[in-house]
Every structure is written in C-alpha cells, then in structure tokens.
Amino acid sequence: MRSATVTRNTAETKITVEVNLDGTGSYDNQTGVGFFDHMLDQLARHSLIDMTVRCEGDLHIDDHHSVEDVGIALGQALTQAMGDKRGIVRYGACLLPMDDALVRAALDLSARPFLIWNVNLPTAKIGTFDTELVREFFQAFSTHGGITLHVDMLHGINSHHIAEAAFKAVARALRNALEVDPRKADAIPSTKGAL
Numbered sequence: 001m002r003s004a005t006v007t008r009n010t011a012e013t014k015i016t017v018e019v020n021l022d023g024t025g026s027y028d029n030q031t032g033v034g035f036f037d038h039m040l041d042q043l044a045r046h047s048l049i050d051m052t053v054r055c056e057g058d059l060h061i062d063d064h065h066s067v068e069d070v071g072i073a074l075g076q077a078l079t080q081a082m083g084d085k086r087g088i089v090r091y092g093a094c095l096l097p098m099d100d101a102l103v104r105a106a107l108d109l110s111a112r113p114f115l116i117w118n119v120n121l122p123t124a125k126i127g128t129f130d131t132e133l134v135r136e137f138f139q140a141f142s143t144h145g146g147i148t149l150h151v152d153m154l155h156g157i158n159s160h161h162i163a164e165a166a167f168k169a170v171a172r173a174l175r176n177a178l179e180v181d182p183r184k185a186d187a188i189p190s191t192k193g194a195l
Contacts (some may be wrong), residue, residue, distance in 0.1 A: 001020065001022055002020070002021035002022055002081045002082065002083065002178075003018070003019060003020040003021065003022075003050075003081050004018070004019055004076075004077045004078075004080035004081040004108050005017070005018045005043025005077070006073045006074075006076045006077040006080065007073075007157065007175050008069060008072065008073045008076075009151045010065075010069065011170065012057060012058050012069065013056065013057040013058070013065050013066055013069040013072055014055070014056045014057075014067040015053070015054065015055045015056075015057075015068075015069055015073045016052075016053075016054045016073075017052070017053050017054075017070070017073040017074050017076075017077045018050075018051070018052040018053075018077070019034070019049050019051050019074070019077045019078060019081050020050035020081070021049055021078075021081045021178050022040055022050065023048055023049055023051075024046040024048060024050065024109055025044050025047065025048040025049065025097070026044070026048065026050045026051075027040065027041045027044035027045060027050070027051045027052070028035060028051075028052045028053075029041055029044070029051060029052070029053040030053065030054055030055070030056065031054075031055040031057070031066050031067075031070060032056070032057060032059050032066065033055060033057075033059070033063045033066055033067065033126075033129065034127070034129075035126055035127055035128075035129035036063065036066070036067055036070070036129065036133070036137075038164075039134075039137075039163065039164065039167045040053055040070070040167075042164060042167045042168050042171060043167050043168075043170065043171045043174075044110065044171075045171070046167075046168045046171035046172050046175065047171040047172070047174040047178070048175050049171075049174070049175075049178075051074075052066070053070055053073075053074070054056075055069070057069070057103050061148055062130070063129065063130060064130070064132060064133060064136065067133040067137050068136050068137065068140045069137075069140070070137070070140075071121070071136070071137040071138070071139070071140030071141040071144070072140045072141075072143075072144045073144075074141055074144075075140060075141045075142065075143065075144030075146075075147070076144050076145075076182055078141075078145040078147075079145055079146055082109065082178070084188060084194070084195070085109060085188055085189065086185075086186060086187065087180045087181060087184065087185040087186060087187065087189075088109060088155030088173070088178055088179070088180065088181065088187065088189060089108070089176060089177055089178070089179050089181050089189065090108060090109050090110070090165065090177055090181075090189040090190075090195070091106075091108050091109075091176070091177055092105075092107050092172070092173035092174060092175065092176030092177030092178075093105065093106040093107070093173050093176065094106075094108070094168075094169045094170075094171075094173045094176070095154075095169070096165050096169035096172060097165070098161045098164055098165040098168065099158065099161045100155065100157040100158055100161055100175070101153070101155060101157075101158065101161040101162045101164075101165040102106035102153070102154040102155040102158040102165070103119070103151065103152065103153050103154065103156070103162065103165040103166045103168075103169045104150075104151070104152045104154060104169065105149070105150065105151050105152075105169035105170045105172070105173045106149075106150045106165045106173060107147050107149045107150070107152065107170070107173045107174065107177055108147070108177070109146040109147060109149060109177050109178070109195070110146065110147070110148050110195060111144065111146035111195050112146065112148055113142050113144075113146050113147055113148065113149075114142070114148045115135075115139050115142045115143075115144070115149050115150075115151075116136060116149070116150040116151070116152075117135050117139075117151055118150075118151065118152040118153060119134070119135070119152070119153040119162065119166055120153060120156070120162075121134065121159045121162055121163060122156075122157070122158075122159055122162075124158040126159050126160050131159055131163065132157045134163045134166060138151065138166075149170070151166055151169065151170065153165075153166070
C-alpha cells in the first residue's frame with residue numbers, strides 16, 4: 001500500500017501527517033486554522049488520498065508557520081508514499097469551476113519542483129485567514145513533493161471560491177497523476193528510467 005507518516009517538529013510547529021494514496025478520500029485534519037482545515041479536507045476528498053493532519057503551531061504569532069510547515073510535511077509524505085513512482089500516470093490536470101471561480105491546475109510528479117501561480121485572490125483575508133498563505137502552502141507542497149505545479153485562475157470574484165477551486169483543482173489533478181496506469185503498471189513513467 002502506498003502510504004506514509006511524516007513527523008516534523010520545530011520551534012514553531014509540531015506536525016504529524018499520515019497519507020494513503022490508495023484511499024477513498026477520508027480525512028481528519030486539525031491544524032487550529034479553520035479555513036485551512038477546510039481546504040485540506042477538500043484536498044483529501046477530491047484526490048481520494050486518505051489524510052490525517054495534526055498541527056500544533058505558534059498561532060499566537062499568525063497562521064503562516066502552520067500552513068507552510070503542513071505543506072512541507074504533506075509534500076514529504078507524498079514523496080515517501082509514491083516510492084519509486086513505478087506504474088503511476090505521472091501527469092494530471094483539471095479545469096475546475098466553482099460558482100464564479102474557474103481554476104486550472106496541471107502537474108507533473110517529476111521530482112523537479114516548480115510552482116507557477118497565476119491566482120489573484122481579491123481580498124487580504126477569508127475570515128481570519130490570510131489569503132497569501134494559499135500560495136505559501138502550494139509552494140511548500142510542490143517543493144517538498146517534487147511537483148511541477150501550474151495553477152491558473154481563469155475567472156473569479158470571491159476569494160473563498162477561488163481558493164477552494166484551487167485546492168480542488170490540484171486535488172483532482174493529483175488523483176489523475178497518482179492513478180496506476182493499467183498499460184504500464186510495472187514501469188517508471190520516464191525515458192530516464194527513474195523519477
């Protein structure tokens with residue numbers, strides 16, 4: 001089974017992440033940041049990755065360290081769970097509508113991290129959540145997950161809808177990329193022979 005547990009403890013956060021890539025999208029995410037938990041739930045549900053996240057962070061300062069460090073740990077867990085990536089489709093994409101928002105995500109599980117982020121969240125906050133942290137999460141996740149990730153907002157008015165569409169689009173793209181290719185289930189999807 002493609003699963004992993006990562007623990008990350010620093011002076012700013014204490015985090016445990018558990019993932020099962022062959023799950024049903026079940027989730028139990030508790031970071032102390034309500035909107036972020038909601039987004040992690042969407043990531044799990046729509047990728048079909050079973051996900052449990054526990055984070056105790058320095059929320060008396062702000063949410064930044066918790067959100068970024070969960071991205072780091074989740075990326076590391078994804079990398080561990082994929083192993084040598086034998087049999088995966090590798091590439092995934094999704095064009096996801098959510099009310100006024102339309103977000104496109106495309107990714108490559110290449111071990112070559114790179115983030116292109118063309119998303120404009122029109123407000124500084126969603127409730128008490130700093131909207132700039134959406135990009136920070138995906139930067140950390142793509143870097144530590146070894147993901148080439150492009151996220152583009154094509155339309156959007158409401159920051160909540162845009163952010164949620166981004167998480168769901170990435171989730172659906174991940175689901176596609178992590179699927180086992182029935183025609184090449186024993187092969188690493190690269191002409192190099194390694195990813």
